[in-house]
Amino acid sequence: MLQKTSRLTLVEQVALQMERQIESGKWAVGMRIPAEPELMVELNVSRNTLREAIRALVHAGLLKTKQGDGTYVCSSSVLGVVLQKRIMRSDSLQTLEVRHALEREGAHLAAQRRTDEEARELLLQLERWERAAARGDMDGVVTEDIRLHQGIIAASHNEILIELYNHIADALQDLITSITRYEADTDFLLIHRQLVEAIVDQDADRAVATVHRYISESKAVLEIKGDERL
Structure with a gap:
């Protein structure tokens, strides 16, 4: 029996919005994405939620975090x-x-x-x-x-x-x-x-x-x- 689909969590929604920025080309490969404070305001989310979304995209291979430098786009799509x-x-x-x-x-x-x-x-x-x-x-x-x-x-x-x-x-x-x-x-x-x-x-x-x-x-x-x- 098919189960009712669940709604996306807040982290998933944020990750999806960021993924769309990448796939649209607004965040190009090699580009450093905006800093956390800017993204928190733009997406209206907490630091923890934002970091979880970024971790998900890093795991997916779309982003790469460089210690002390920032987070960069490393692929244009999953x-x-x-x-x-x-x-x-x-x-x-x-x-x-x-x-x-x-x-x-x-x-x-x-x-x-x-x-x-x-x-x-x-x-x-x-x-x-x-x-x-x-x-x-x-x-x-x-x-x-x-x-x-x-x-x-x-x-x-x-x-x-x-x-x-x-x-x-x-x-x-x-x-x-x-x-x-x-x-x-x-x-x-x-x-x-x-x-x-x-x-x-x-x-x-x-x-x-x-x-x-x-x-x-x-x-x-x-x-x-x-x-x-x-």
């Missing part, structure tokens, strides 16, 4: 936390296959739907990526690589795809770092330029084929490296 944890438990090949699926469809849609402004921004982002590679800044290469792919996914104008990809971007960073450091002297840069040019030219088939090429190269790198996670 879904993001779940996906990131799941990816961290997966081997590199499975993670790469998921990346392939998302980026292949993202490139296909981006080539069909990108705006002129998005096309210009992708070219600029590609140049930032190439400059980082030219000066040997591998950390910069990884950062710009992730931003480039997020830009491509954003140009797909598919909100669910964008949300999924952004949630796993952080979890992909270690894998991208490992592969990019190895491929710095290959035609990896050229392949990405060809991908962006295909999207700019609105050639969806060429964009998909290019994604397949760099994912195949990445798989080959994992085989050569004998990745310990495989």
